Amino acid sequence: MQVIFSQRAFVSVLAETAEKIQTETGGIFLGYRNGESWYIVEAIDPGPKSTFQVAYFEYDTKYVNHLSLKIARLYNKPLELLGLWHRHPGSFDQFSGTDDGTNAQYASLNANGAISALVNIDPEFRLTVFHVTAPLSYRRVPYRVGDDLIPEQFRKLCDTQRLLDYTSAKTSSIWGTGKPQKPKYKYDVMLNEIIKNLDLIEITNNINEETLPDLTDEDIALILEQTEKDLEYFGECYMDFKVSLQEKVLQAQNQDNPRQILQFARVPGDTVCMFKFAERFYYYKSGLFKGIIEDAIESMKKIPKIFGFTRHFVIDKEFVECCLKKIKNN
Numbered sequence: 001m002q003v004i005f006s007q008r009a010f011v012s013v014l015a016e017t018a019e020k021i022q023t024e025t026g027g028i029f030l031g032y033r034n035g036e037s038w039y040i041v042e043a044i045d046p047g048p049k050s051t052f053q054v055a056y057f058e059y060d061t062k063y064v065n066h067l068s069l070k071i072a073r074l075y076n077k078p079l080e081l082l083g084l085w086h087r088h089p090g091s092f093d094q095f096s097g098t099d100d101g102t103n104a105q106y107a108s109l110n111a112n113g114a115i116s117a118l119v120n121i122d123p124e125f126r127l128t129v130f131h132v133t134a135p136l137s138y139r140r141v142p143y144r145v146g147d148d149l150i151p152e153q154f155r156k157l158c159d160t161q162r163l164l165d166y167t168s169a170k171t172s173s174i175w176g177t178g179k180p181q182k183p184k185y186k187y188d189v190m191l192n193e194i195i196k197n198l199d200l201i202e203i204t205n206n207i208n209e210e211t212l213p214d215l216t217d218e219d220i221a222l223i224l225e226q227t228e229k230d231l232e233y234f235g236e237c238y239m240d241f242k243v244s245l246q247e248k249v250l251q252a253q254n255q256d257n258p259r260q261i262l263q264f265a266r267v268p269g270d271t272v273c274m275f276k277f278a279e280r281f282y283y284y285k286s287g288l289f290k291g292i293i294e295d296a297i298e299s300m301k302k303i304p305k306i307f308g309f310t311r312h313f314v315i316d317k318e319f320v321e322c323c324l325k326k327i328k329n330n
C-alpha cells in the first residue's frame with residue numbers, strides 16, 4: 001500500500017505544524033481509497049477551538065465537521081475521511097494507549113481501515129504514516145507527495161455547470177417562472193447527481209436483464225410500494241414520467257425525452273429493489289431519488305450534505321462526531 005499526498009494536503013500539514021510549533025496539533029485527512037493507493041487530497045486543521053498543549057490536543061469537532069463539508073463539496077467525487085494525523089513530542093513516533101483507542105475506532109469504520117500519521121520534529125520535520133486495520137494492527141506505509149502522482153479523476157473539482165444548473169433550478173423555484181408546468185429540476189441535473197452518488201451502491205453481482213425472472217404479483221406489489229414516493233415526487237416537480245409495467249421491470253419514461261428511462265426491478269432472492277440506467281443495476285430504496293435531489297438542492301443553500309454523508313459514503317456527521325472526540329497523549 002502507498003499513500004500519496006497532494007501538494008496542498010502536505011503543505012497543510014507542514015503549515016499547521018509550523019504554526020503550533022510549541023504544542024501538539026493534528027488534523028484530518030480527506031481523499032480517496034483506490035485499492036492499494038490512497039490519495040490524501042486535503043488535510044484540514046483541527047480548528048480554532050481545539051485544545052493545544054505540549055502533549056495533548058483535542059479537535060474542535062464543530063469546526064472540523066463544517067470545514068469537511070465545505071471542502072468536500074468542491075470535488076467532483078465526494079471525498080472520504082481517510083484518517084488523521086497528530087504531532088508527538090520529541091522523537092516519540094509510536095502510538096500511546098489513547099492513540100490506540102482512537103486509531104481502532106477509525107479503523108473499524110471502514111473495511112479497508114484508516115491512515116494514522118505522526119509528526120515529529122527531531123529537529124527536522126518527520127512524518128511517519130501507518131495503515132491501521134481492525135482488530136487493531138499497524139503497518140508502516142511509504143508516502144509520496146505530488147499532484148502529478150494523483151489520477152485526474154481524484155483531483156477533479158466539481159463541475160461548474162452542475163453547480164450552475166442547481167443554482168438556476170433553485171432560483172426558478174424561488175422566484176417562480178410563471179410557467180408552473182415547467183419541470184422544477186432538470187432531468188439531466190438529477191441524473192448527474194444520482195450518478196455522482198452511485199458507485200458505492202452498485203450491485204456487483206452479475207445481474208442482467210436476460211437472467212432476471214419475470215415479475216410476479218408479489219414483485220410488482222413490492223416495486224410499486226417502494227417507488228411510490230419517488231414517482232410522486234417526480235410529479236410534484238412536474239417531471240412527466242410515464243410509468244408502465246414490462247415483463248421484468250417497472251419502467252418510468254420521461255415524456256419530455258423518451259430516451260430517458262428508469263427501470264425498477266426486484267433484486268433476485270432479496271426483498272429490496274434495484275433500478276437500472278446506463279446498463280447497470282443499483283440498489284434502490286424508497287425515496288432515494290427524492291432524497292438525493294433534495295439534498296443537492298439543499299446543499300446549494302446550506303451546504304450540509306453534499307459530502308454524501310447521509311447515504312452511501314463512509315462519513316456521516318455522527319461518524320465524524322464519534323471518531324473525532326478526543327485525542328490525548330500521556
Ligand SMILES: [Zn+2]
Binds near residue numbers: 087099328329
Ligand atoms: Zn499520540
